[in-house]
Amino acid sequence: EVPKLGKEASLKAIKEWGQPKSRITHLIFCTTSGVDMPGADYQLTKLLGLRSSVKRLMMYQQGCFAGGTVLRLAKDLAENNRGARVLVVCSEITAVTFRGPTDTHLDSLVGQALFGDGAAAVVIGADPDTSVERPLFQLVSAAQTILPDSHGAIDGHLREVGLTFHLLKDVPGLISKNIEKCLVEAFDPLGITDWNSIFWIAHPGGPAILDQVESKLGLQQEKLRATREVL
Structure with missing residues (x-):
């Protein structure tokens, strides 16, 4: 399926x-x-x-x-x-x-x-032919990082019973504590420091994560509206 x-x-x-x-x-x-x-x-x-x-x-x-x-x-x-x-x-x-x-x-x-x-x-x-293609967004940059002290925060393993999934209670705290540092690294080269000035589509990992990220960054409520709708 x-x-x-x-x-x-x-x-x-x-x-x-x-x-x-x-x-x-x-x-x-x-x-x-x-x-x-x-x-x-x-x-x-x-x-x-x-x-x-x-x-x-x-x-x-x-x-x-x-x-x-x-x-x-x-x-x-x-x-x-x-x-x-x-x-x-x-x-x-x-x-x-x-x-x-x-x-x-x-x-x-x-x-x-x-x-x-x-x-x-x-x-x-890359290099879309706009006479026949209809590009919606431009992918400017993409990056990946490992958060400090995050080992074991989210675990998934394939076993005979299926996929086992474990989530530590402190995952929302880990993400909110590190989110601004990650954003600064990503947006500094673009000259962006106001997190309310950008359009947000965040991974809807749970209400607690979204609430803490919203609070940490001082986001206006509508910034995570699309994400909450998906959740």
Whole structure:
């Protein structure tokens, strides 16, 4: 079902892009919902009828930072392969995490309560031909960092029972404590220091995370409205 859900998102993205799917040169597929061989990238290639020579990259177990990771990789591929058009797909079926609670891991209920099934897709390229393509956003920069003292904050492991998921209570605090430093590193080169002056789409990792980030940065309520709607 993961590739089928990804297909729905892909068809919408390709339609909005405005070009035939034969122009897609690369496919990045990311899911945390299991591991298969051949992977969901292969299955989606067949479902969409993409060219058999499409260059595929399958990513598993990226969890909460999957969206940022695939955008970063797609940006690199598009900028370093002339004419590349990268179809990026994330798809999740959360049944793999669903099971009864245990006394030792009540935190697993948090993940079951927060996350649901869904998929998203975009087409990314460099130097768009605006006479036939309809670009919506420009991907200016992408980065990744490891927060100090964050080891073990979020854990997921594939076991016989499925995907086990554990979330420490201090995750909202870890994120809010480090968020401004990360933003400064990202936006200083662009001369941006007012966090209310930018458009926000944040990963909806839970109400507590959003509340603490909003408070820490002094964000106006409407800045995280789209994120809260997704949550």
